[in-house]
Amino acid sequence: MALRGNLRDITFTQILNLINLAKKTGTLVVEGPGETAQVSFREGKLAYAQVEKEESRLAVILNKNKKLSANQYRAIVQHGSNISDKELGLMLINAGYISKDDILLSLQQHCMDIAHRMFTWVEGFFRFENDMLPPDNRINVRLDLENLIIEGSRQLREWEHLQDEIPSLDMSLKFADRPGANLKNINLSVEEWRVVSYINIKNTMHQIAHTTKMNDLEIRRIIFGLLQAGLVEIVRPAGQPVTGSMRSFPTENKEEQKSLVNRLIDRIRSL
Amino acid sequence: MQTVKMVVTGPFSAGKTEFIQSVSEIDVVSTERKISSSGERTVKESTTVAMDFGRITVDDDLVLYLFGTPGQKRFDFMWEILSEGMLGFIVMVDSTRPETYREARSILETFRAYAPTPYVVAANKQDKEDAWEIEDMRHALRLDPKVKLLPCIATDRDSVKKVLLELLYSILTEMENGKR
Ligand SMILES: Nc1nc2c(ncn2[C@@H]2O[C@H](COP(=O)(O)OP(=O)(O)OP(=O)(O)O)[C@@H](O)[C@H]2O)c(=O)[nH]1
Ligand SMILES: [Mg+2]
Numbered sequence: 001m002a003l004r005g006n007l008r009d010i011t012f013t014q015i016l017n018l019i020n021l022a023k024k025t026g027t028l029v030v031e032g033p034g035e036t037a038q039v040s041f042r043e044g045k046l047a048y049a050q051v052e053k054e055e056s057r058l059a060v061i062l063n064k065n066k067k068l069s070a071n072q073y074r075a076i077v078q079h080g081s082n083i084s085d086k087e088l089g090l091m092l093i094n095a096g097y098i099s100k101d102d103i104l105l106s107l108q109q110h111c112m113d114i115a116h117r118m119f120t121w122v123e124g125f126f127r128f129e130n131d132m133l134p135p136d137n138r139i140n141v142r143l144d145l146e147n148l149i150i151e152g153s154r155q156l157r158e159w160e161h162l163q164d165e166i167p168s169l170d171m172s173l174k175f176a177d178r179p180g181a182n183l184k185n186i187n188l189s190v191e192e193w194r195v196v197s198y199i200n201i202k203n204t205m206h207q208i209a210h211t212t213k214m215n216d217l218e219i220r221r222i223i224f225g226l227l228q229a230g231l232v233e234i235v236r237p238a239g240q241p242v243t244g245s246m247r248s249f250p251t252e253n254k255e256e257q258k259s260l261v262n263r264l265i266d267r268i269r270s271l
Numbered sequence: 272m273q274t275v276k277m278v279v280t281g282p283f284s285a286g287k288t289e290f291i292q293s294v295s296e297i298d299v300v301s302t303e304r305k306i307s308s309s310g311e312r313t314v315k316e317s318t319t320v321a322m323d324f325g326r327i328t329v330d331d332d333l334v335l336y337l338f339g340t341p342g343q344k345r346f347d348f349m350w351e352i353l354s355e356g357m358l359g360f361i362v363m364v365d366s367t368r369p370e371t372y373r374e375a376r377s378i379l380e381t382f383r384a385y386a387p388t389p390y391v392v393a394a395n396k397q398d399k400e401d402a403w404e405i406e407d408m409r410h411a412l413r414l415d416p417k418v419k420l421l422p423c424i425a426t427d428r429d430s431v432k433k434v435l436l437e438l439l440y441s442i443l444t445e446m447e448n449g450k451r
Contacts, residue, residue: 164373164377165376167377167380167381168380168384170384171384233415234383236383236384248356248386248388249275249358250274251273254446258447260273260275261358261443262443263329263333264275264335264439265436265440267327267329267330267335268432268435268436268439269432269436271327271428
């Protein structure tokens with residue numbers, strides 16, 4: 001049976017578990033929020049990962065991991081653009097610039113970074129292509145999935161917890177009006193500041209997430225921290241009209257509504 | 272004939288059906304079912320699967336309906352439907368089962384997101400020896416001091432009446448403050 005579906009129903013962690021147990025070989029393609037990732041496996045081990053549209057050439061990865069100097073990197077990009085990763089790797093090792101371990105560790109880190117990012121995707125179509133292997137000009141790694149799966153489960157629990165705490169992102173935030181809550185004396189991270197700067201009763205958490213380019217998990221994580229610190233409160237967004245079908249009273253007239261509530265009060269007192 | 276409704280919600284086995292039963296003039300039209308999962312059966316024998324439905328006739332012209340939500344999480348698709356057009360809602364919490372407090376909190380947040388109506392939280396089963404104290408519950412449930420957290424014994428009609436009245440007072444106050 002084809003392994004395909006939506007992350008809403010089967011999480012990335014569950015898919016990894018399955019690939020691990022069945023020792024599968026092939027490539028998992030996941031259409032995440034705004035980006036598509038491809039993760040390849042050989043006999044149940046992670047072999048390669050890349051995100052479409054993101055440069056994943058060896059030189060770029062080594063540069064990101066500070067294994068190449070700026071000059072070395074520039075030289076490779078200028079002159080070596082048409083040699084394969086495998087050839088480049090051999091050249092760098094033979095020239096004594098870096099070790100084989102440096103290369104493998106950098107690639108492993110690169111793959112794990114992508115996997116970590118995918119744990120935060122709670123929605124998106126995926127399919128597993130049985131015969132699709134990573135491009136053969138790329139260097140493969142052999143990464144056991146167990147550790148990733150454990151980390152993924154931990155994140156999943158966090159996600160479930162955060163969903164319990166903040167079930168709906170259609171609500172807004174406002175600063176808690178409790179005395180002593182003073183933003184000036186609090187150390188916030190850059191991400192937290194970005195969220196804080198959009199806190200306004202008119203902005204729903206969805207809108208804040210969208211503006212700050214955070215996914216559902218990231219925004220919930222930050223808001224949960226702010227809630228725990230007692231800095232913010234969850235409130236209904238301002239100016240949201242109450243729709244016709246949501247009307248609670250059979251009458252629009254305020255005085256009639258009050259009289260109705262008073263009748264209810266009298267009746268229940270008399271029970 | 273005019274009708275208004277209130278919703279009684281809360282985790283599994285909090286006492287929602289009992290609460291409605293205590294004040295409803297009709298036998299609660301309940302959709303109870305024997306419990307199949309052994310974990311939940313140790314708590315009690317039957318559970319509400321679609322909703323509870325109770326009625327209080329106010330006068331010739333006005334009826335109050337009480338809707339109880341099913342407690343098990345897998346029925347939470349019913350919640351939004353039941354919450355439509357409610358005057359207010361009551362979140363029931365079993366004071367003797369702190370392991371359900373977090374879920375109660377989450378249910379409260381979910382309902383709050385559905386509609387801008389007033390609500391109260393009922394700390395139920397206060398007659399039991401192992402019931403938590405109200406102020407401890409307030410901390411555990413992380414309720415703002417502004418939120419009404421009321422001691423409750425769902426099997427006792429007077430206690431249920433008090434909870435309903437507190438909710439109605441909140442509704443009245445909110446109207447007078449011109450929020451709605
Ligand atoms: N001692 C005591 N028992 C109560 C009280 N309220 C409810 N119970 C008992 O607690 C159990 C659960 O009550 P229910 O009313 O069925 O709870 P529920 O919230 O409707 O449960 P679900 O529909 O399954 O989610 C029953 O055995 C009730 O008799 C109370 O205030 N005190
Ligand atoms: Mg019930």
